[in-house]
Amino acid sequence: MAQPFQNIDRLSLNQITTNRWNMKEAVDGCARAGVPWIAMWRDKVADAGLAASKRLAQDAGLRVSSLCRGGYFPAATAAERRERIDDNRRAIEEAAELGAEVLVLVCGPAADRDIDGARAQVADGIAEIVPYAQQCGVKLGIEPLHPMYAGQRSVIVTLEQATTMARRHAAHEVGVVVDVFHVWWDPNLYREIARAGEDGRILGFHVSDWIVPMPDMLLGRGMMGDGLIELRRMREAVEQAGYTGPIEVEIFNQAIWDTPGDEVVATMKQRYLEHC
Template sequence: MSTAPPNASPLSRLPLSRLSVNQETVKQLSLPELAEGCAKEGITAVGLWRAPVQEYGVERTARLMRDAGLAVTSLCRGGFLTDTDQAARARALDDNRAAIDEAAALGTDTLVLVSGGLPPGSRDLAGARERVADALTVLAPHAEERGVRLAIEPLHPMFAADRCVVSTLGQALDLAERFPAHQVGVVVDTYHVWWDDQAPEQITRAGRGGRLHAFQLADWITPLPAGVLLGRGQLGEGSVDFKAFRSLVEAAGYAGPIEVEIFNEALWARDGGEVLRETAERFRTHA
């Protein structure tokens, strides 16, 4: 990947106000502990996940975030829209409508979508992507009514079979561009797209269309753990050039929050407050 757009000006040091800590980075913390820890470290924004929010209570979580002065930058996640079984598809649509409503209640305008993998026995990637498009036709108007944008997140191709048939920003934009930009856009997650030499061009494309709805950071480290899902690295520990990606998204017009979203059992085994502090430090140094 090229390191910066032509004639790019030097990157300024990021203020901590641009940092959003995704809840999964410190999943060992309860929601009240997360709010307290962010206040202690001067972190003003978080990305939340549905399961812990539902457990704590959506309205209760919204009140906690407001009282702590924390902006909710995104809710993870909706999606999983590739089933061929009609009853399963209906359940998925209902669940995604609920996710949209939860996002609106939390005060975030961005619901992250992970498309879903191949149904059992299927090898039809294109057909699975079309089913995602069909579902978006139903969900996008509901999201607009609630003031929520749907942000399609492409995942690394190693997840195409079981988790996400949308593997590149190009594929995500091909889906998003069937809908108005204020309804459907994309997530640029460095962990998933750092390897793709088409990513710079597609980031520019997304920015040109007003579809850069979220920007997330995690590093690529090896060896990958068994199951691979929990292999994201702390910023600065792996192969990703975060400043290059920031240069690209800012040149494409993105000036929003930057979420650090790391799934890593070693981080989860540590003191959550310590991980928050380290994440803020790494953000200042590497983002």
């Protein structure tokens, strides 16, 4: 089993964890707590402005671990699909400007009952934006979501699916993001983590916890240590597979959002050291 962390050098605050904080508040909160990384969300970047978001992070000495999110490729019409591609191009430009090496792709649900067709649209959409992402120096990280989100957020629901899709492209172009909340249940998980690591496909590792009973389908993630997930075992697996980059704490939970941000970050640091 991996040893507990002795420092927070790899810890990243995913902005959704302190969702009530705007960009400046999140950056300042990280700086106060000594958290060295931040994962930005596009809506927060838009609210603050792209140039201002970049400047705030740079002035605070923060590095941007990723930008969330691109994706949402499936759509009912060709015109809508083109709009999605154009938006992904803008997301790539934003990631490049912010210095984020990875754009996280939440691939999107089917526009109708044709889930296979939707998965084909995801593959086609990724293929279309890969050249532009490479031109901008941004890697695309496919994040598989828990199957309960297949009808609302993503038709890519297993790490095996995500890795297989990523392997249609070079490893320096497209990889996967391993989020413990979405994949912990998978009986093939550790085999698939190793498979994703064979050619360096793991581009991100997100932590939270699965609490029982889950209070809400979307806003039901727990702080590390409050649930069932074998966090350290999973961290050891992704490290053995070659991933030693930032570890993002990404928690959707209304009770946590309603807690003062500095208190959330303090708890996040403590639980990261204790459980990750």
